[in-house]
Amino acid sequence: MSTAKAACTRKSSRVAIVGGGLAGMVAADALASRGFEDLHVFDMGRRATGGRASVRRTQEGYFFNHGLQFLRLGSPKVSSLAAEWVRDGALMEWTGRHGRLDASTGNFTSRSDCEPGAHPGFCSFLEPGKLYVNGGLTEHLRRKNEPGVRVELGCKVSAIDGSGGEGGAAGPWRLRGSKFGEPVHTFGDFDAVVFTDAMAGRKGSPGHVLLNGEVELGSLFPVLDEVRVKPVFSLMVAYARGDVSCDFDAASVVGSEAFQFVSAENAKPNYDAVGVDCDSFVALSTFERAEDLLERHPQQKNFKFVEQTKDYLDPIQADLLADFESLLGCEGKVPVYAKAQRWGGAFYSSGGGGVSRGLKSYVDEGRMIALCGDYCCETSTAENAVLSGLDAAERLAGMLP
Numbered sequence: 001m002s003t004a005k006a007a008c009t010r011k012s013s014r015v016a017i018v019g020g021g022l023a024g025m026v027a028a029d030a031l032a033s034r035g036f037e038d039l040h041v042f043d044m045g046r047r048a049t050g051g052r053a054s055v056r057r058t059q060e061g062y063f064f065n066h067g068l069q070f071l072r073l074g075s076p077k078v079s080s081l082a083a084e085w086v087r088d089g090a091l092m093e094w095t096g097r098h099g100r101l102d103a104s105t106g107n108f109t110s111r112s113d114c115e116p117g118a119h120p121g122f123c124s125f126l127e128p129g130k131l132y133v134n135g136g137l138t139e140h141l142r143r144k145n146e147p148g149v150r151v152e153l154g155c156k157v158s159a160i161d162g163s164g165g166e167g168g169a170a171g172p173w174r175l176r177g178s179k180f181g182e183p184v185h186t187f188g189d190f191d192a193v194v195f196t197d198a199m200a201g202r203k204g205s206p207g208h209v210l211l212n213g214e215v216e217l218g219s220l221f222p223v224l225d226e227v228r229v230k231p232v233f234s235l236m237v238a239y240a241r242g243d244v245s246c247d248f249d250a251a252s253v254v255g256s257e258a259f260q261f262v263s264a265e266n267a268k269p270n271y272d273a274v275g276v277d278c279d280s281f282v283a284l285s286t287f288e289r290a291e292d293l294l295e296r297h298p299q300q301k302n303f304k305f306v307e308q309t310k311d312y313l314d315p316i317q318a319d320l321l322a323d324f325e326s327l328l329g330c331e332g333k334v335p336v337y338a339k340a341q342r343w344g345g346a347f348y349s350s351g352g353g354g355v356s357r358g359l360k361s362y363v364d365e366g367r368m369i370a371l372c373g374d375y376c377c378e379t380s381t382a383e384n385a386v387l388s389g390l391d392a393a394e395r396l397a398g399m400l401p
């Protein structure tokens with residue numbers, strides 16, 4: 001046990017955290033450091049925690065940060081945590097060739113030469129000296145807090161039932177759902193539950209949760225109904241070394257209908273592909289291209305979620321690959337690996353009342369249910385996910401024995 005933990009009062013409450021993305025793992029870490037020893041994180045991800053901050057290691061040995069790219073450090077709280085994470089090796093600074101790629105001319109302008117205010121979108125994350133590449137941060141938080149924080153992967157929570165009566169009575173809460181695709185499974189009883197994903201309030205989404213068999217979480221937390229989703233697609237692609245000439249490491253793309261950001265994965269300090277010598281990239285679609293692709297390849301049919309099978313993704317991947325080859329001028333080169341990924345809830349926007357009141361998390365004190373995640377904040381960023389997870393943990397810690 002760390003000195004910080006030993007010094008604080010032990011707390012006996014049993015807390016469930018639904019979602020092992022940044023917000024959930026930061027909340028678990030913050031609760032653990034406040035003396036909570038019976039913490040359970042459930043994530044539907046099958047291989048690792050991370051959510052939108054997860055990394056993809058393919059069977060062939062390729063490695064991609066296909067979600068979160070940069071953690072921006074605007075708040076002192078996050079800066080001091082980030083400094084700790086960098087010391088632990090969980091975040092890494094990346095000082096490469098970063099800037100803006102003009103798709104219409106093919107010209108790359110390094111960030112220092114971009115005019116102030118002329119770098120929209122992802123370029124705003126490209127702060128020299130403040131670039132932190134996700135190196136499996138949530139997995140670091142999981143390892144750091146074992147065994148006090150138990151993380152259960154492959155667990156999709158779909159029901160939360162209270163013992164006390166109708167319409168969302170107080171806990172203790174019994175969580176149920178499916179584990180690795182099996183039918184209903186009881187995940188245990190908890191004094192408090194923290195939801196970290198807006199999907200909890202979204203019918204037809206894989207993370208949808210009903211309270212006492214009938215109550216939508218949105219009726220308890222209106223913010224869930226106010227959240228708007230902005231999907232994107234990532235293209236992960238690798239070429240034999242030398243097949244693609246690229247004079248940047250990460251670029252915010254302007255003038256492209258297809259992409260808003262491209263990074264050269266093998267230029268990242270945490271690139272650790274095993275035994276493969278290649279040039280690999282992650283390209284993030286524009287919101288418009290994602291909408292267009294989703295119109296042709298919907299992510300829901302008859303209120304049912306469409307899985308990202310090979311049949312579903314192949315035509316999307318072919319479209320994105322053609323756009324990518326035209327962007328980098330490598331038409332005719334055959335990639336050694338290519339895969340598309342749908343991020344149905346890539347970014348959120350919330351015009352909700354909570355945001356205007358400066359709230360970063362929501363806690364129903366009577367029911368001991370909390371919400372956190374980037375969608376609770378004004379902008380959908382990793383920094384806000386961290387702040388939101390911290391906020392929920394601080395508030396709950398003050399309420400729970």
Ligand SMILES: Cc1cc2nc3c(=O)[nH]c(=O)nc-3n(C[C@H](O)[C@H](O)[C@H](O)COP(=O)(O)OP(=O)(O)OC[C@H]3O[C@@H](n4cnc5c(N)ncnc54)[C@H](O)[C@@H]3O)c2cc1C
Pocket residue numbers: 018019020021022023024042043044045049050051052053066067068069070071072125155156157158196197199200206207208209232234284343345346347372373374375380381382383385
């Ligand atoms: C492609 C991409 C690039 C990005 N790049 C950047 C960037 O450079 N900088 C930046 O600041 N932000 C970036 N973002 C946004 C950033 O990744 C998110 O703001 C942040 O990771 C959100 O963390 P979170 O914990 O709030 O949510 P999530 O990461 O979405 O975590 C929620 C977790 O809950 C799980 N879950 C949901 N429902 C259930 C359920 N019912 N049962 C069990 N588990 C459940 C999900 O599987 C998921 O793991 C990017 C996002 C994407 C998609």
